[in-house]
Amino acid sequence: xxxxxxxxxxxxxxxxxxxxxxxxxxxxxxxxxxxxxxxxxxxxxxxxxxxxxxxxxxxxxxxxxxxxxxxxxxxxxxxxxxxxxxxxxxxxxxxxxxxxxxxxxxxxxxxxxxxxxxxxxxxxxxxxxxxxxxxxxxxxxxxxxxxxxxxxxxxxxxxxxxxxxxxxxxxxxxxxxxxxxxxxxxxxxxxxxxxxxxxxxxxxxxxxxxxxxxxxxxxxxxxxxxxxxxxxxxxxxxxxxxxxxxxxxxxx
Numbered sequence: 001x002x003x004x005x006x007x008x009x010x011x012x013x014x015x016x017x018x019x020x021x022x023x024x025x026x027x028x029x030x031x032x033x034x035x036x037x038x039x040x041x042x043x044x045x046x047x048x049x050x051x052x053x054x055x056x057x058x059x060x061x062x063x064x065x066x067x068x069x070x071x072x073x074x075x076x077x078x079x080x081x082x083x084x085x086x087x088x089x090x091x092x093x094x095x096x097x098x099x100x101x102x103x104x105x106x107x108x109x110x111x112x113x114x115x116x117x118x119x120x121x122x123x124x125x126x127x128x129x130x131x132x133x134x135x136x137x138x139x140x141x142x143x144x145x146x147x148x149x150x151x152x153x154x155x156x157x158x159x160x161x162x163x164x165x166x167x168x169x170x171x172x173x174x175x176x177x178x179x180x181x182x183x184x185x186x187x188x189x190x191x192x193x194x195x196x197x198x199x200x201x202x203x204x205x206x207x208x209x210x211x212x213x214x215x216x217x218x219x220x221x222x223x224x225x226x227x228x229x230x231x232x233x234x235x236x237x238x239x240x241x242x243x244x245x246x247x248x249x250x251x252x
Contacts, residue, residue, distance in 0.1 A: 004072045008082060011069070015062050015089060022055040022096050030103035033110030045107060052100050054157060059093050061165050068172055 029048045063086060070082030 002074050004069055004074070005078065008066065008069050008073070008085075011062055011066055012085070015059065018055050018058050018062070019092060019096065022052055022059075022100075025052045025055065026096070026099050026103045029100070030106050031110075032107035033112075033114040045104075045111070049100075049104065054161065056093070056097060056100070057158070057161060059089070059096070061161070061168075063089055063093070064165075065168065 025048055029045065029052065032045055032048070066082065066086050066089065070079055070086060073079045073082055
């Protein structure tokens with residue numbers, strides 16, 4: 001199988017895995033606050049959203065990669081299938097984005113309801129309320145620390161994703177430049193071959209021109225010699241004729 005086709009197949013598997021992970025995170029987000037842990041799950045909601053957003057960013061990057069690879073597939077049918085897959089991915093991405101939005105709305109509603117129940121429990125007084133308050137404070141501190149670490153890791157991962165995308169873009173630009181240079185080299189070789197043939201033809205024409213000039217000069221010299229010969233003969237005959245006429249006249 002062609003290298004580009006193999007890359008496309010690998011990209012499809014990566015897309016399916018990432019999309020499945022995003023669906024799982026969306027399901028978790030949608031369930032936030034349903035079990036009465038409003039404060040704790042409200043603190044974890046940004047982390048879940050950041051993770052889902054990272055997944056969506058990865059999907060966008062995969063769409064760009066597929067768009068580049070689809071144009072390099074070896075046959076028109078494969079190019080058409082690649083474009084169809086790209087359109088399907090765009091639809092999936094839009095659906096996931098909308099599902100994430102709806103899940104956040106549901107989670108906020110659940111968290112508000114759970115927080116209201118917690119406030120009512122805390123304001124109720126008694127030992128149970130005190131224990132519940134301390135437990136919430138402890139969990140809030142732990143959750144805050146975990147959220148801080150997770151946010152730092154998320155930013156690091158986002159930077160890595162951006163760097164990979166930048167490297168991919170640079171590589172694509174480099175490959176395109178290489179292709180252009182190869183095409184220019186091929187054209188240069190063709191022009192160079194044409195120039196060599198033209199040079200040989202000009203050299204042959206120059207040699208032929210010299211030969212033609214020599215032939216013309218030799219022909220002219222031969223013609224001139226013939227003319228001089230004829231003229232000299234004519235002059236000799238005229239001189240002889242005059243001498244005869246003079247002799248005849250003298251005899252008479």
